[in-house]
Amino acid sequence: MTNLQAGIERKAPEPEFRHKKERIEEVTLLRAFAFLAVTLQHCIAEYIYRPDILQSDSIMLAMLFHFTRFGTPTFVFLSGLILFYNYSGKLHYRSFIRKRFGDIFVPFLCWTIIYWIAVEGVIGGKLMQPSAWLNIFLQLIKPTNGYHLWFILMIFQFYLLFPLFSRAVAAFRDRLHPDTEGKLIRRVAWASLTLSLMYGALMWLSYYKMPGWAASAGGFWAGLITFRSNYFIMYTFYFLIGSVCAFGLSRFRTFVADAMGWTMIVFIGAYIWLGYDVLRFSAERMNLQVSNYLKPSTFVIIVSQLLLLYGFALLLQRRKGAIYRILRFIGRYSFGGFLAHAFVLMLVSGVTRPMHLTGSHLPAALITFILVAAGAIGLSSLLEKLPFGRWLVGPTGRRRAGAAYAGRSVAERAVREQTG
Template sequence: MTRKERITELDLIRSFAFLAVVYQHVIGVYMRKPGVDEQTAIIYGMLFHLLKFAVPAFIFMTGLVLFYNYYERIHYPSFIRKRVMEILVPYGIWSAVYLALQPKPWRAEGETVWVIFKSIMTGTASYHLWFVVMIFQFYLLYPLWQRVFRAVRDFASNQTRVVISIGFIGLLYGCLVWFSARYIPTHGFRFDVAWLDTYWIKYRDRNAFYYFFYFLMGGLAAVTLAQFRQTVKRQWLWISAGFVLLYGYIGYELFRDSGHGMINLNVATSLKPSMFLYTVAQLLLVYFLALWIGKWKGSKWFALLGKYSYGAYLIHALVLTYLMKGLTALQIFHTSLLGSFVAFLLCSLLSFAISYGLGRLPFGAWLVGAAEKKRKADLGQQKELPHAG
């Protein structure tokens, strides 16, 4: 069996996405500080928009990797068993840690089991864990997405049909995020059936179907990888122009919808039509940057961060909490724009260092996923290169 090429740019994109997530959460902390002036709030809002590609980027990469490796066939029991060990086990352990550190996660002793179960199922043990609940649904339902993607690809037998397919899926997704951002809030739409209302309305921010376009976009990149890379390289100027125009428009929306001269970061939700178009342009631009930066010698450090990004992601909220307590106690860098940059750098470095250290333990995969296994595989490939050919 021929071994497939390793898509090296994905490690860089993972590192970019992880760093973007960390700074988003740092901005959230610093925006809530008393005395933030309007100018600083505007800068935070602009930076926040620049970082919004993170979650869609992780979904895009998930689709790319799954369709690249499992487009033809999949042995579902072994496939899902591997993902449970690499994704859900570390998630469960860190969820328990976050719950244990909460002062009073439940009101009465009899509620303990229910609160733990609900927190793990909904990703509410900490503010960032919703993402794991959402992303795992793509693995769980991959056979369904595999059939959908194959059906679309069979239909798209020529260039015209490819355009029609992408246009139709984009329109369908645009309607879905319009329903989420505009229709539900203004009309108070609810389902009468409790589980439907919970999954499609109350917790729609962690419903994988509300992000499906980025997953299928990753699938498109996977089955046309060489062509996709070349297209991104050739069209980077047009992609950049589209990104700049859409960045300006969503900035206008942020001011328009925040109200009363304030900056409301909740306006910058990914689940609205303008952010959908902006995010697609940004993902293409980030992919181009990963291809470009990947040629640099120093890119190996980004790649290493990318390999340990899952563990670092699980850990970073805890690191940020105690880091901010320390900075506040010392009365340094706990406020101001400069302080947010310092907190971001420290949180990123500490989260990576802890993830790297835990990953090298014998049971490290239970805590941070398969990062160390991937690192050793890459080292093995590098050692074999001088003997190739």
């Protein structure tokens, strides 16, 4: 080896390899469950308030509606899990927000415009009126055309404030100095229980006290309290429980697998109680607001169902059957499917609303659910293949995997060039 070659080898920079953490496979399955729950929820809402519905169909749809309560909180839980799992160390805030803006907020902007055109132009026929153009700016603050898009604005609040959450959780972890692993588990369990009791108290205030506060407050404060479901503070528990899962993934998996029997019992009890509440406080039509997210009994059913579904996802992951493969495909395109499902439902309801469905609202809702879920996921998978598909459906696992492979190829070529 010549001196020149030795000098080149000493000066050549070593390629940087990122040691990626274990991929949490069950996250994809839970995304699929959450997407299907939200889609079913909106399909039920399309039929349950129709004037020609029979009471038997109305009751059955309300009972089915209770199975969808975990959908939105599960998305919050998964966001917390992924963020704390991937960004447990130092965080470059500017690049972090830039990435989230491109992955989440840009698709929100695109779909806001799509729903605005569909509602104001195609359905309303007033796209060229000044009021319609003013409405597009209002839709970016309080979405009504794309009624489900409020969730994107809410979840983005967690991204904006994530450094504060990260520091608070890091400070809590630093104060844990257990002598044994058993003590650590007990302290985390007590902290989680305390957090759940505090959140349950917040839910009690939200459901039983805050409506009265809004009525007496008036003005700005009335609006702030009335639209409290749009603010991150009302979903903080699920986000922080995601951090518990992220920092103790193997223990959390063991816990949910071992506790499936207990969570099943709690879920059945909470489900019966919630159904009784809805029937008790409903008149001719089912009052689904009785089982809204911000209610203590609904909180119990959501947590038990979330833990139960997590354990079920682990079982599916172990067996890797046909259901597992289908759910993986749905989960991969769940974000785009979530954005698009209300649009597909709008198309389907345009056909079903003129129809006379007395005595058939339950099967009609289920058929609509299958069509909307399949249509939204299919549309998301097709849009992802377009050059600008990322702007509409966000990133998918396939593209991220391709980028990672390309990065490894570049690094490998650099090594070969330096050594060969």
